[in-house]
Amino acid sequence: EVQLVESGGGLVQPGGSLRLSCAASGFTFSSYGMHWVRQAPGKGLVWVSRINSDGSRTSYADSVKGRFTISRDNAKNTLYLQMNSLRAEDTAVYYCARDVFGAFHIWGQGTMVTVSS
Amino acid sequence: DIVMTQTPLSSPVTLGQPASISCRSSQSLVHSDGNTYLSWLQQRPGQPPRLLIYKISNRFSGVPDRFSGSGAGTDFTLKISRVEAEDVGVFYCMQATQSYTFGQGTKLEIK
Numbered sequence: 001e002v003q004l005v006e007s008g009g010g011l012v013q014p015g016g017s018l019r020l021s022c023a024a025s026g027f028t029f030s031s032y033g034m035h036w037v038r039q040a041p042g043k044g045l046v047w048v049s050r051i052n053s054d055g056s057r058t059s060y061a062d063s064v065k066g067r068f069t070i071s072r073d074n075a076k077n078t079l080y081l082q083m084n085s086l087r088a089e090d091t092a093v094y095y096c097a098r099d100v101f102g103a104f105h106i107w108g109q110g111t112m113v114t115v116s117s
Numbered sequence: 118d119i120v121m122t123q124t125p126l127s128s129p130v131t132l133g134q135p136a137s138i139s140c141r142s143s144q145s146l147v148h149s150d151g152n153t154y155l156s157w158l159q160q161r162p163g164q165p166p167r168l169l170i171y172k173i174s175n176r177f178s179g180v181p182d183r184f185s186g187s188g189a190g191t192d193f194t195l196k197i198s199r200v201e202a203e204d205v206g207v208f209y210c211m212q213a214t215q216s217y218t219f220g221q222g223t224k225l226e227i228k
Contacts, residue, residue: 102213
């Protein structure tokens with residue numbers, strides 16, 4: 001079964017850091033571009049970051065550029081999002097998603113990140 | 118940045134009746150490779166989003182054929198031929214032609 005499972009969310013103080021993970025199974029992880037998308041409570045979907053299949057190219061939303069870093073370990077079938085200098089407005093459910101033909105074909109269940117003092 | 122605008126934002130529909138959601142982009146979604154990277158997703162209450170349609174009109178695996186997508190350039194439509202109870206949720210259009218942007222979402226509810 002094709003599956004993405006996020007972990008690493010939690011409560012963190014403003015200015016703090018957190019690293020999210022997304023474990024992939026059921027498909028050849030190293031063949032696909034991957035994304036992080038977030039959703040603040042009661043709000044819509046917002047794209048956060050993308051990484052290509054071999055990890056050589058990344059892109060970020062302006063709102064997280066310079067603070068978040070996306071990476072992947074194809075040997076471990078895992079996607080990461082390192083989040084630094086966290087702000088209250090980063091509070092959201094963070095989803096990882098697999099990219100095929102510019103569409104997000106497979107989504108994880110999400111992990112909640114709360115930034116609050 | 119490309120802005121995606123959906124209408125309506127809320128759509129009460131009677132079971133068995135059709136429904137339609139419009140999505141307009143602030144600029145053409147035709148990519149230099151000739152493809153139009155416009156997709157539709159559904160998010161049921163308490164669930165992650167799931168892909169329904171990609172590249173305007175291609176149904177993803179397992180998506181019922183009552184869902185269809187159409188459009189070109191800057192104007193796109195998702196149609197549900199006969200709404201069922203399991204269709205309740207929020208529908209999003211998304212463009213991947215220039216970076217990635219979602220519409221605000223359209224909440225489908227049963228009358």
